[in-house]
Amino acid sequence: xxxxxxxxxxxxxxxxxxxxxxxxxxxxxxxxxxxxxxxxxxxxxxxxxxxxxxxxxxxxxxxxxxxxxxxxxxxxxxxxxxxxxxxxxxxxxxxxxxxxxxxxxxxxxxxxxxxxxxxxxxxxxxxxxxxxxxxxxxxxxxxxxxxxxxxxxxxxxxxxxxxxxxxxxxxxxxxxxxxxxxxxxxxxxxxxxxxxxxxxxxxxxxxxxxxxxxxxxxxxxxxxxxxxxxxxxxxxxxxxxxxxxxxxxxxxxxxxxxxxxxxxxxxxxxxxxxxxxxxxxxxxxxxxxxxxxxxxxxxxxxxxxxxxxxxxxxxxxxxxxx
Numbered sequence: 001x002x003x004x005x006x007x008x009x010x011x012x013x014x015x016x017x018x019x020x021x022x023x024x025x026x027x028x029x030x031x032x033x034x035x036x037x038x039x040x041x042x043x044x045x046x047x048x049x050x051x052x053x054x055x056x057x058x059x060x061x062x063x064x065x066x067x068x069x070x071x072x073x074x075x076x077x078x079x080x081x082x083x084x085x086x087x088x089x090x091x092x093x094x095x096x097x098x099x100x101x102x103x104x105x106x107x108x109x110x111x112x113x114x115x116x117x118x119x120x121x122x123x124x125x126x127x128x129x130x131x132x133x134x135x136x137x138x139x140x141x142x143x144x145x146x147x148x149x150x151x152x153x154x155x156x157x158x159x160x161x162x163x164x165x166x167x168x169x170x171x172x173x174x175x176x177x178x179x180x181x182x183x184x185x186x187x188x189x190x191x192x193x194x195x196x197x198x199x200x201x202x203x204x205x206x207x208x209x210x211x212x213x214x215x216x217x218x219x220x221x222x223x224x225x226x227x228x229x230x231x232x233x234x235x236x237x238x239x240x241x242x243x244x245x246x247x248x249x250x251x252x253x254x255x256x257x258x259x260x261x262x263x264x265x266x267x268x269x270x271x272x273x274x275x276x277x278x279x280x281x282x283x284x285x286x287x288x289x290x291x292x293x294x295x296x297x298x299x300x301x302x303x304x305x306x307x308x309x310x311x312x313x314x315x316x317x318x319x320x321x322x
Contacts, residue, residue, distance in 0.1 A: 053088055053089070053105035053106075053299075054088065054089040054090070054091050054103070054104055054105060055083055055088045055089070055090055055091070055104065055105060055106050055107070055108060055292075055295065056091050056093055056099060056104045056106070056107045056108070056126075057076070057079060057080070057083075057090050057091065057092050057093065057108050057110070058093045058094075058099075058107060058108070058109040058110065058111075058121075059072065059076060059092070059093070059094050059109075059110050059111060060109070060110065060111025060112060060113065060175070060176055061094065061111065070238075070239065070265075070267045070268075070269065071237065071238075071239070071265050071267065071282075071284060072110055072111065072132075074267075074284035074285050074288070075110050075131055075132065075284045075285070075287050075288040076110060076288060077285055077288065078284065078285035078286060078287060078288020078289040078290075078291075078292075079108055079110065079131070079288035079289070079291055079292050080288070081285070081288070081289060081292075082288065082289040082291075082292030082293060083292045086292065086296055088105070088292075091104065099124070104124075104126055105126070105127070105299060106126050106127035106128065106129075106295045106298065106299055107121060107124065107126045107127070107128050107129075107295075108128075108129050108130075108131065108291050108292065108295055109121060109128070109129075109130050109131070110130075110131045110132060110288070110291075111131075111132060111133070112132065112133045112173075112175060112181055113130065113133065113135075113175055114175040114177050114179040115138070115179075116177060117175060117176075117177060118130070118135060118138050118140060119138075121140070122138070122139075122140065127295055127298035127299055128140055128141065128295075128298075129141045129142065129143065129291045129292075129294050129295045129298075130142040130143075131143050131144075131287055131288060131291045132144060132145075132287065134308065136306055136307075136308040139306045140306060141294055141295075141298070141303065141306045141307045141308070142307075142308050142309070143287050143288075143290045143291045143294065143308075143309045143310075143311070144287075144308065144309070144310050144311070145282045145283065145287060145310065145311050145312075145313055146310055146311065146312055146313055147184045147185055147187075147188045148188045148191065148192075149312075149313070150188075150264075150280040150313045150314070150315055151185055151188035151189050151192055151234070151280075152188070152191075152192040152195075152196075153315045154192075154234050154262050154280070154315060155189070155192040155193060155196055155197065155234075156192075156196065157262070157315065157317070157321070158232040158234075158260065158262075158321075159196060159197060161232070161260065161321075161322050163230075163231050163232035163260065164197065164198075165200070165203065165230040165231065165232070166193065166197065166203070166230060166232045166233075166234065167203035167204070167205065167221070167230040167232065167233050167234070168185075168186065168189050168203065168204050168205070168233065168234045168235070168236070169205050169206075169207055169214060169217050169218065169221075169233060169234075169235045169236060169240055169241075169244055170183045170185065170186040170189075170204060170205070170206050170207075170236045171183045171185075171206070171207070171208070171209040171213075171236040171237060171240065172206040172207060172208060172209075173208070173209055183236055185234075185236045185264060186204065186236070189204075189234060190204075203230055205217050205220070205221050207240060208240075209236070209237050209239065209240060210239055210240065210243070211239050211240070211242050211243040211246075212243060213239075213240055213243065214235060214237075214239065214240030214241060214242065214243030214244040214247075215243030215244065215246050215247045216243070216247075217240070217243075217244065218233075218243065218244035218245075218247035218248060219247040219250075219251075222247065222248070222251050222253070229253070229258075229259060230259070231258070231259055231260060232259070232260045232261075232262075232321075233259060233260070233261050233262070234262050234264075235261060235262070235263050235264070236263075236264055237263060237264055237265055238263040238264065238265045238266065238267040238269070238270045238277060238279055239265075239267065240263070241261055241262075241263030241264075241270070241277055241279070241320075242263075242269065242270065242273055242277065244261060245261055245273065245275070245277070245320060248261075255275055255320050256275065256319070256320055256321050256322040257322075260278075260320070260321040260322050261277070261278065261320045261321060262277075262278045262279060262280075262315075262320070262321050263277050263278065263279040263280070263320075264279060264280045264282070265279060265280065265282050265284070266279045266280065266281035266282060266316060267279075270318075271318070274319075275318070275319030275320045276318040276319045276320065277318060277319075277320050278315075278316060278317045278318045278319070278320045278321035279315075279316055279318070280313050280314065280315055280316070281313055281314040281315075281316050282311075282313050283311045283312075283313070286311060287311055290309050290311070294307060294309065
């Protein structure tokens with residue numbers, strides 16, 4: 001991995017373990033994360049022909065923000081892989097861009113969008129698929145992952161291990177036009193806790209969906225609760241969980257002996273931190289590939305009504321949870 005990222009093994013280790021004392025250029029950090037994630041990714045080499053139809057690929061993050069979000073990068077890889085395999089050209093559009101002037105055959109939008117943004121997509125009159133947001137109610141085809149079942153399994157696991165005070169670090173985010181979003185994992189967590197244990201709203205802590213967001217949120221929780229820290233944390237994403245574990249370690253709190261942590265997404269980097277991260281495996285690349293296939297079905301006239309594809313997920317228990 002160090003060779004692929006053109007850095008030393010020590011630098012790779014410190015970046016993947018969220019070493020906040022290490023100053024690393026954004027481009028170097030991007031290469032390290034990309035090399036780690038690429039261990040599970042093989043890109044098709046088939047090139048789009050010059051005459052191929054062009055698909056617009058919209059990403060709700062800015063290009064800079066995507067550098068630190070391996071989840072959406074993996075989804076994008078899946079979309080690109082399938083589109084290229086089917087001979088399509090791709091026109092990339094980030095949140096700060098306007099839709100390309102090039103004539104498009106269809107549109108795939110990755111991320112989460114407001115009602116107004118979805119209406120703008122529909123107004124284009126193109127075959128359209130949204131990835132990572134349930135838009136069936138807006139009569140737009142979409143590909144999502146399941147949240148209720150895996151989060152319920154996380155709660156069951158913590159309870160079986162004897163934990164009764166179960167906390168959650170949830171992601172706080174909004175659409176690019178400023179509409180607040182509710183984390184579907186938070187909704188699932190509240191439902192599971194209400195059904196199986198006792199939900200304590202005071203043990204739900206919001207933070208940005210980044211490594212630094214997880215680090216700062218867990219640091220604030222430790223300083224606030226001190227000796228009354230819950231013994232189990234469900235963290236809404238692996239990136240946040242990596243930062244949260246780093247904060248626990250800096251405060252000499254052992255994981256999982258004192259605090260058990262489970263993330264969500266199964267990013268490859270989670271396997272290389274110490275302790276390795278327990279998580280929920282989400283088929284991110286398959287989400288992207290299914291979106292591309294669904295769009296092609298629309299173009300071929302095989303999908304004539306809106307379709308929602310929901311992929312399953314798997315709880316993977318590693319070293320960070322007992």
